[in-house]
Amino acid sequence: MAHPESDVVIRVRDLVVGFGRTTVLNHLDLDVKRGEILGFVGGSGSGKSVLLRTIIGLLPKREGKIEVFGVDLENANAKELQAVERRWGILFQHGALFSSLTVRQNVQFPMREYLDLSERLLEEVAVAKLEMVGLHADVCEKYPSELSGGMTKRVALARALALDPEIVFLDEPTSGLDPISAGESDHLIKTLQRTLGLTVFMVTHDLDSLHTVCDRIAVLAEGKIIAAGPMSVMLASEHPWLKAYFRGEIARISRN
Template sequence: MPPLVSDPARPNGAAAASQDDDIIIRVEDVTVRFGENTILDNLSLDVRRGEILGFVGPSGSGKSVLLRTILGLNQKQGGTIDVFGINYPEASDDDRLAVERRWGVLFQHGALFSSLTVLENIEVPMREYLDLSPALMHELARLKLDLVGLPQDAAGKFPSELSGGMIKRAALARALALDPDVVFLDEPTSGLDPIGAADFDQLIMTLRDTLGLSVYMVTHDLDSLFQACDRIAVLGDGKVLVEGPLSTMLAFDHPWVKSYFHGKRARTIVAPENAGHAQEGIV
């Protein structure tokens, strides 16, 4: 998928119309404050159809704040948020409901309901938004279990009986319950061992390719950024500092970006196409 170039100049004519058709979420000049503390300051960001967007930044910079603001869980003090062409914060209840049925969310640490089984957790969005018989909901929920690679005997287990990796997959199955067009992932590989994290990244890429998903992923995981993401956006000082493919991150001259993408840990997982640069001391 062609990357979005972080050039302020926008194409004209048919090319511009084509790019606009690919944008499913458009955040423009969004400001979020908590008291006197400004977290997001006129921030703008687009999410495109069929891409895995990795959203990264220093701890406390506002990554999860932006995610929650897009979802309507935080109030903004300025700017616009369009989702599927609808101004979501200002939309009618019916329009907001239509938007919400087209997204799924995997919150950090899974956020499964501890008193419900895995199957019951997956069915929660179906009970909220759909009018289905219990038997049909059970069948659909079991299909979601298969989709995320969980065994069927996990259906009757409670979250306390699951490993960390199984919790992530169960939460992903719940996020996919309504067959969404876009999924939001908040630190999806945190707490997983390297093998489990790599398997989860591969699962996300497979689901994107097979289901045509768009993925908005807040992450600190360098492996995920290097291997799974089509495009990366870096948050700093309340704004998007830079966005684009990995090559753009490696070339961007900013202290935090350089430290993050050129550090010792990054060197150990540098993409093969950048190996030549690594030998030259660029990476």
Template sequence: MSDAVICVRDLVVGFGAHTVLDGLSLEVEAGEILGLVGGSGSGKSVLLRTIIGLLPKRRGSIEVLGTDLDRAGEAQARAVERRWGVLFQQGALFSSLTAMENVEFPMREYLGLSDRLRREVARAKLEMVGLTAVDGAKLPAELSGGMTKRVALARALALDPEIVFLDEPTSGLDPIAAGDFDALIRTLQQTLGLTVFMVTHDLESLHTVADRIAVLADGKVVADGPIAAMLASEHPWVKRYFRGRRAQLLAERLAQAPS
């Protein structure tokens, strides 16, 4: 048995007559950053939401950190949920709590720390994602898009999870902010030893941070491997995605400016 922390086998998910994921299998190794790509409506977010248990599946099995959440008891499932963090596409911050309180929320719920330690760690987390104490006192409505994502990431990391799920972490950010966010994900992954499962559309993110890329099409993973394998793939959709006009431009730019 490999050290896969997420192991999806033969997964079928659908709504009514429409089957979104059809016999999908995917493994994520410990400590890697997996980028999941696919066309709009191909079921990337559906896969993510199914793995974290927000959507029901029709068939197949999902094991996260060695536990099958269907067979696990309530307490066991909760224990596994504490070991992952989720960054939702829109941030999903609690709108009536400040940024800092949002980060403190999971700690308050699970750890029973002293007020002082909770505040200190929450502040350290905010600083790790590049925010100051002044930002921490703001309400989500007062934060910019990039800051919202950062706070949401800090909240996802609040309990020092082993896996983080990122749903389009760089969508809606300007290229500079998106680049910073990519660097941040990479740094945090190295610092905290995270496994990152990232749904994204951002070619640049895929080039710079993803260790491995899985391509979702027709309800299955049609290609899987590092960026070089994607560039060599002959699957028509993969070819268009990674060797289309925008991808070409990006490849040229990355070649000119080696980081």
């Protein structure tokens, strides 16, 4: 399977997703390139999380094609699918930590399942990952219910990064974090992207993240990508929603 990898790691074509009579995503096309940080924005309820959940296979699609690492997820067999899943990490919006496992066990869980490593290395890598996301080793023995919202996010990020994935999907990684932690989190994502060649698909509303870490921004509205490009393109756009979002009151305050 040593085929040359194209530059596009996630290719979505003509995607239609809906529930009952409503159509959430209507013939949507999207490319995510290797090594970029794609910020994904859109109004509340516009279907950002639906797209994310469809790509990672949690929601069924009506039409269209989704390829990740050049593998068509619909026609992939269980083994190919697992190989793909092994190479991505997902940070859910509310963390989705396993409530009956400690923080340490949560981070070690994917490693134990997929890798056959010594206890010592598992231990050290788990602590290293926790420290990389800005936590202290003291939290290891805590249960998710004992963590604050921000700590939950960080542990979830550490778990998403446990296997050093090539793509991470982040669903609002900085929501609920204080601005300093949010900044650190952005910095971490940027560092990992630079050093590991990580591709990041980030659903976010944080204008600071969009400005500082995102290489490209895609905007979802009315079931389609209405604009995609770097921040400069967003700022130059005359589309009313984009204008309100990137150049509105809030945006001005947060940039000044």
